[in-house]
Amino acid sequence: MSQATTALSNLFNATPNLTAAYYYNLETGQTVSKNTATLIxxxxxxxxxxxxxxxxxxxxxxxxxxSAYPYSSGTVRSGFYDMIHISDNTFPQWIIAKYGKATIDTYLKSQGYKGIFNNSDHAMTSANDLGNILKYYNSHSSDSNVSYLLSLMKNQVYRSGIPAGTGQVVADKVGFLWDVRNDAGIVYDKHPYILVLMTNNQTNFDLICRISKQVQTIVG
Incomplete structure (x- = not known):
């Protein structure tokens, strides 16, 4: 086990309220994780x-x-933009109503994910699935549609978690609900990596920022 791997593992396991974590070095495949399989x-x-x-x-x-979309400026592109750039809920809710939870989850499971509608009250996922979908987006970044998504993620408005902590260009998607604060992103360091941090008992992204800064210090 390398010195960096040990340091990351110690960091993840010693941090209270860090529910799950996933680090993956996109060059070497080095992986460090905490509670990655659990649906959260x-x-x-x-x-x-x-x-x-x-x-x-x-x-x-x-x-x-x-395609017509009955909100925003009226197209799927505009709704998709709002979903990622400002984390608006209207577009994903429209997609869910249009296609149904079962259809969406059947597709996701066919791609190797656990699905997101395993709880009738709210969406759930695992740090492993978040890490894997970011791997997919990174490896398909030459696809014009994926490239568009990544460009939105690099410029989404919630920057106080992984982007602030690492100080790097980051394509990420945050999540905040009740006391949950999550962030999942591709960090475009000189040695790029994926970082997923899922936390609870939080009112802001300060903990994710602090962990991200420590991760960057270890691996940067």
């Missing part, structure tokens, strides 16, 4: 999976970026 309240990180479903609908010709 996703908050708005579930929108990464809605995005995957929408992109699949577009790439199979069942939907287009210019």
């Amino acid at each position: 309240t996703s908050a708005s990180t579930y929108k990464l999976f809605i995005a995957l479903f929408v992109i699949h609908q577009i790439e199979t010709g069942k939907l287009s970026w210019n």
Whole structure:
């Protein structure tokens, strides 16, 4: 076990209120994790999976970026933009109503994920699934639709978690609900990596920022 791996493992396991964590070095495959398989309240990180479903609908010709959308400025592209850029809930709720939870989860499970509608009250996911979907987006970044998603993630408005902590360019999606604060992103350091941090008993992203800063110090 490398010195960095040990340090990251110690950091994750010693941090109270860090429910789950996942680190993956995109160059070496080095992985450090905590409680990654458990399904946890996703908050708005579930929108990464809605995005995957929408992109699949577009790439199979069942939907287009210019398809009518009854809110925002009236197209799927505008709703998708709002879902990622400002974490608006209207578009994903419209997609869920249009296709149904079962259809979305069947697709996600066919792609190797656990699904997001395992709880009737709110969406749930695991740090492992968040890490894997970010791996997918990173490896398919030459796809124009994925590239568009990543550009939105790099410029989404909630920057006080992983982006603030690492000080790097980060394509991330945050989630906040009740006392849950989650952040999942691709950190474009000189040695790029994926970082997923899921926390509870929080009122802001300060804990995620602090952990991210320590991670960057260890691996940067």
